[in-house]
Amino acid sequence: MRRKSDVNWPVTILLILGLITIIFPLYMTVVIAFKQPSEMTNSISGILSLPKSWSLDNFAEAMRVTDFWHSLLNSVLVTGVTVVISIVVHSLIGYAIGRNKAKSKFYKFVYLFIVSGMFVPFAILMMPLVKQTAQLGIANIVGVIICYVVFYMPMNVLLYSGYLTNIPVALEEAARVDGASTWKTYWSIIFPIMKPMHATVAVLTALGTWNDVMTPLVIMSGSGMNTLPLAQMTFQTQFGANYNLAFASYLLALLPLLIFYLICQKQILNGVVNGAVK
């Protein structure tokens, strides 16, 4: 009979072997990104062997071709501003809805109205939004951020108002008896208490906006600005048949989030789990 603490080695080994499916595409990306076109012979070994020298020339060239630093800055700006506005705005309306939807028909309706927005595919909003942002003069980064704040509202309102059911009303009532306004009570008591949910919202919203291509593609393609993933698409023709250059650029596009994930892996995993299970 096996003891409870025994390690299941067969499963461990199978899982480690399975990692090949994850690591192989990443390995392929790294070696191709460092190679020179002359090293790419037609055989598999030519493509997959280690590069002769670990030169950074491809990366320098890719940065120049894709205007890397500008794209990176735009991506950071879009994601950062979207996350901050989402946390402030969505938690606010999530609070108003969460505290009132049980007893007020109006808030119940607003809740269902916003949450049902989850089923609206971007494809139907896309064309009217392109017209609308152009008419309002925000067919640029501002328009993209506003769209994201609206697109992530259904999910985040669901998360915040759900989380609020676990926070006793007694806390706010005590503060109100002491004479604090509802507004002040919110910022001094409720907002800080919802910190775990802020983390979840931040992770889910950031992962979604950072990697999204479609929204910036249709809304700000006319502005001449790119986000990091969008730049890979815009400059696809300029890479031509130089796959080494293209892969250096892909690796640069993947790197920021990979590094971020290495640093805050635990928070990201927790955030994703919290969001999905709620």
Place this chain on the structure above:
Amino acid sequence: MNDKKKMNETKRTFLLMTIPILLLFIGFNTIPLIRGFIYSFTNYKGYGSYDWVGLRNYIDLFQDARVGKSYLFTIKLAVVTTIVVNVISLVLALGLNSKIKFKSALRGFYFIPQILGALVVGYIFNYFFAYILPAFMQMLGGDGTSILASTKWAWVGIVIVCAWQSVAMNTIIYISGLQTVPEDVYEAGAIDGASGWVKFKKLTFPLILPFFSINMVLCMKNFLMVFDQIVALTKGGPAQSTESISYLIYNNGMAGGQFGFQSANAVIFFIMIVIISVAQMTITGKKEEQL
């Protein structure tokens, strides 16, 4: 008196928190939705003047072979990928939740695909399918052409790339489901002689059914809206065999002068997504009740 004043102040603050944000939502979600619906009754090209055409677009839509093909392709892709992803991630989650060594490191590794951008991943796999896989196949006696160039097999390539990324998220959800199953359920099951497949079917799976339904709904919805992978892998080709609905609407609606017609397509697409999601939730909701 003072109490009443307080009540009003609270009510007013709640309204002030809600109304402006609600208006923003209406402005950038509800109004575009309504405008899309209105455009679907016109022959608008995306620029210039346009006329009302009544239900013309909708009638044409149901006779358009290209649109029909894109619906069949998208639904096939979504159903197959949903099944593939859920089977793999359930097995993976069972493995990652058992008594293994390096548990957290392995979990961390298997989640990596989820944080990578779908477009870039698509480009990387595009190269893999175009150069590496054919070379492998040649060694095994194949003809050395890319599966993405074949009208028969290109969709399989898209399934593989979609699955490679989505398995990560679904596995994490299944793991958190498996962690809600208390140990004593298994102990009780072991006394009754349940093990292996029977244990999974009779004990584990019913208990994680809610997580199964989250995954099914999420998967179907995401894959029905597939776009990035199509752009990166096939651009809808070869011979329009992998044109997803979102890609067709984007391509012909934005650049192809079919703004009005593709708006009608988008309306039908929206209705289809609502019907499928509601149906899924009712079916799994019923199953959960039975248990």
